[in-house]
Amino acid sequence: MKSISIRGALASLSLSMLLSSLGTSIANVGLPTLAAAFSASFQHVQWVVLSYLLAITALIVSVGRLGDIIGRRRLLLIGMGVFTAASVLCAVSSGLGLLIAARALQGIGAAIMMALTLALVSGAVPKAKLGSAMGLLGTMSAIGTSLGPTLGGFLLANFGWPAIFLLNVPLGILAMGLAQRFLPKDDPEKRADRAGFDVLGTLVLVLTLLAYALAMTLGRGSFAPLNLALLLVAVVGAGVFVFVERSVESPLVRLTMFRNVQLSAGFAMSLLVTTVVMATLVVGPFYLTGALALNAASVGLVMSTGPLVAALVGVPAGRWVDRLGAHRSGTLGLLAMLTGACLLPAVPTNFGAAGYIVPLAVMTAGYALFQAANNTAVLAAIAPQERGVVSGLLGLSRNLGLITGAGVMGAVFAFGTASHDVLQAPPEAIAQGMRLTFAVAAGLICIALAIGAVSKIVSRRLIASC
Template sequence: MLQPIIEDLRHTKSASSTRWALVSLSLSMLMPSLDTSIANVGLPTLAQAFGASFQQVQWIVLAYLLAITTLIVSVGRLGDIFGRRRLLLIGISLFTLASLFCGIAPTLWLLLAARGLQGLGAAMMMALTVAMVGETVPKDRTGSAMGLLGTMSAIGTTLGPSLGGILIASFGWETIFLVNVPLGIANFLLAARFLPMDRQDRKASKARLDTIGTLLLSLTLAAYALAMTLGHGRFGAVNIGLLLTAAFGIVLFAVTETKVEAPLLRLSMFRDASLSAGLAMSILVSTVIMATLVVGPFYLSRALGFDAAHVGAIMSAGPLVSALTGVPAGRIVDRFGAHRITMTGLVGMIIGLFLIAALQGRFGAAGYIGPLVIVTANYALFQASNNTTIMKDIKAEQRGVISGMLSLSRNLGLITGAAVMGAIFTFASGVIDITAAHPEAVASGMQTTFAVAALLIVGTLAIALAGSAYAKRAPLSEEAL
């Protein structure tokens, strides 16, 4: 999988070091992605093992996601100040130790605490892995490296449920966490040996962490994430209160950032049309992608009548395509340019989403898998090109925080998509309990949901066009960054 990238780097003396550095970065993306999905399959077993309710063991997943979402921007900024390689090594160590603690936890509450620590390590790895690309590969190969990391993320997410099921059935639930220990040790040794040393940047090293801004942003993101996840898409007083808290928090954060000498986020950076458009598009596209994961299983089982095994096999087609197309997508970006491929990817997603809605009920599984392949292949193109656009020309002292924002935008999109697209699906089906809906209602809800998803990508395409036009008219000065 690494060979296409390495072939273009063999003429340099550091080809071997670059290869092993990319292996380390790949593992740093694979491991946290794997743990995003591997625990889900074990929730029934964990509920039985700890004598807990399903609502309680859900926090095993939620604690991990909340830690990543709330801390990923802050740890990216810490990497800019104290050294990205140094903090990445700390993140790998923390993730590995926390995985060990998860596997030996005697009570549910200790397991939840260990998952929170694991999420902190995952946030460091996810943010700083992308940031390290600029220091590991030449600029003209950024797209290929981004495509590789996208592939590893897709492999981790895809592999999680199946690997988790095998490990639980064969060795017990503890092994879904303990499997990270040998991977983490190997990754730490590779990173310590082959990742480039941190460069001494006077401006970054003199900067101080914006403690107040960090705390405000973390609490705001936690409030929003909880609002989107509690209640399973049904908004009650608690959800509304959390959303209002998040809205107040973001206003307070913005005001605070204008007052401090070394802000966590310089608000002037959002005047960069490419950056603002790229982050907005990442949120919207991730929101839409979540529809395939939320709505797809209900449509396949309730409307088309497939059993759980067939639903799982069909659902794996999307992530599998993303995994296979990630590296080629990156090379296409390097060859034809990120802007052109962003447009191509979005147009392809629009076509695929409309086809999913239009072919509802026709051609059986093929009528769903075919358009899904179109959507996910073009999503891989979009992700590689958008990530390249955002990260390629960022100044060194800002790579960590911008990388954290990029990962945050994806997480926020997935969290929002689970709530919003699920709510649209339920509303369009015309029922309160979707699990008891008639096949016709589920099919109707699916059509409406994917039609709305296609329109959201049309809006994303408009943002891409507007951002590109604005950037050409008013290029951002370096001082803003």
Template sequence: MPQSILAEGEERTLRPGARTPSRRLALASLSFAILLSSLATSIANVALPSLAEAFAASFQQVQWVVLAYLLAITILVVGVGRIGDVVGRRRLLLAGIMLFTIASAACGVAPSLPLLIAVRAVQGLGAAIMMALGMALVGETVAKEKTGSAMGLLGTMSAIGTALGPSLGGLLLAAFDWRAIFLVNVPLGLLAFLLAHRSLAADRPVTGRTGFDLPGTLLLGLALAAYALAMTATRGSFGLVNFALVAGALAAAALFVFAERKSASPLIQLEMFRHRLLGAGLAMNALVSTVMMATLVVGPFYLSRALGLEDSIVGMVMSAGPIIAAVSGVPAGRLVDRFGAPLIVSLGLAAIAAGAFGLSLLPGLFGVAGYIAAIAVLTPGYQLFQAANSTVVMIDVQPGQRGVVSGMLNLSRNLGLVTGASVMGAIFAFASAAPDIATAPADAVATGMKATFAVAGVLIAGALVIALWSRAPARASRRREVIR
């Protein structure tokens, strides 16, 4: 990545006599933090019917137990990444793990739904810290040539957390009640805290500018909150409220850009976006996340309504993706280290595009077997892309910017997820041409499935064009060297 996008001369040196913890143990602690944040996302979904019954609330009301967590991460992940750059990443990561643990306990004893939603947002703040700084600390934990393998491991742990959530949540609900799905995070959080405290090297002194941009942080948070609410608040419909929120997001974003240009210590150095690798990496990450969310939103409807599968079988088929992701993450990282991140980015995107077009065509021809075959192509492609793209974005970032760049990478992923849940869901409903997708006939749902993943394939083709465009200067430079 070009040197000019990196932070101004920040240099850190180890304190005299500081111990050097095991790199493997340190990487394990970061992986465990990522697993916990993913587990807390997926484990709550399975409890929504129980929460609706326990609090005598509607499904739309209890959905905010999930949304509050996701919105908190989306709004805060860049800001907490920058705070970690300023105050010390190890220190803030430990605080985030402890905050996550305390909030989990508060969720488990919440006496009312509004209070549960509030503490879930606090839990999301802890998860945002864990996500942003877990990735940022990789650069201080592993050698540069092993970055791809480390990113692949983090992707594997995220997939394991996502896959484990529904099954673990179901077991806890069967044995206890909804409170157990939150309380289980308490011992796991304490274990994560002790592991990170023991294994991560102490924060090192920072020289150079370390100011924190509070106005920029607040404006960015306001813009992201308005956008995320516009995409999620009305659950698929798009009316005046949504347009007003989008307008508010654009206004806050414009003010944020103005504030950053005037700030002595900006939250995000806008000059970063002039460089192809970072801008392309964030754009591709958002597009890929949009498509991956479509599999989670559209897949269950297609399997149950078009193919007529029972709920238990739908769950088994849907678990194929996370299981494949868990198995393919580490090998994907090793391929990045061996063949280089730029090549693997393109290969991963090509596989995702093939899988998306496969989801548009194969299930209609071969039923469940066609669906699983397409997922078996798409998911390893996603793991290849994630490991390679994270490596490209993070590998040459200087210490003073690792937190904020990691936060931006997580932010682009989350924006893709909320956009995918709304926009891809709307495409599915529109293409199905049914008043209520939950009661739509099988052929209408099948038509919606074909159209949605045809659009998804086109989006990934666009991401592949971005990947090739971002590598053009490097290829031109190599040609000039050959000519000389």
């Protein structure tokens, strides 16, 4: 019976992860259709995606902390309900403004699901199987990302744009039913201090993260005065947040937790690695189209290689973590990513699509292994009552890496092409931009490897001194 309960809990959490990742990728493919349906420009309709991502980025830490206070299972059920109800609102929206607002609400539900799925899995499975569970969740996230464009295209062609949102409704209801039935009930004695939800710190953090996310996403990679102003607001906001957290009695994020070397290293490595992953998504389509002269259908097939590899490798990667240990597995994953990042700029363009697919597959497999190892190591290093906020911070580091990658690595690529308009750049210029981008990516992975090695050494010395 215990085995059935664990499987039921994992099924619920897997659906939660699948839905939140599907919510991003399935909407991307619908943007042209939505632009036509609402007679809107691309600049306006892109907020259907941005509002969802911004809501997740701004709230993922706060909802993680709230789960620690009121109960993670309870809040996860609320998040699933919000996500499902918002999906209905998206489908029945009569105007673009209403759709964007409904997508922001859907993003709030997704933030809760992302933060608390990781927090709950560490309490729902035995510690010896935690790596395998993390690998499974990574697989479900990759399946959601890779399935979105294909499934979205089918639904758009046959049922119209509301179907891409209505799909979430039966899956959301199923996830809620499984969570209600199989997830262990919240233990009041293990919750964080109920009296101390940090409202001021939450507000400052939300505004800071929104400013940073907007600075990196507005203008599609070009840093105008507005982007610089928003970045300055984010820097000032970060300083204010640190001051607030040192002053309040029950902070949203205990700054002392960052004295845990393993925890701080895990967040930093996650941010660096996801910045690199985003480079493949930003640069890939331009390189495949401009340098290799592939058509749109071929580009889509090549780009689906990454999520497909992540989906296939996720569960085996989790088992490797259980057998080899988190640190060793994480290092192997980073080395695989470094190999792929070095191969991509080294392979001549006359190798065609294969010269891009093979390094991309190596890099993605390494990322799947690193992610399972890093999540396992971070969640194993904290007290149970802090799993919510730490899971939120893990999700935040991933989202900040993706946002930073879109902005910074896109700018590096544009600089490398030495062209004012990347779309008009000659093939050799685009290839040169790709080489520079992945040279920078390789450097970021080397920094992540160094952080991992230093954190291991420091952790051993601290254990020896005790």
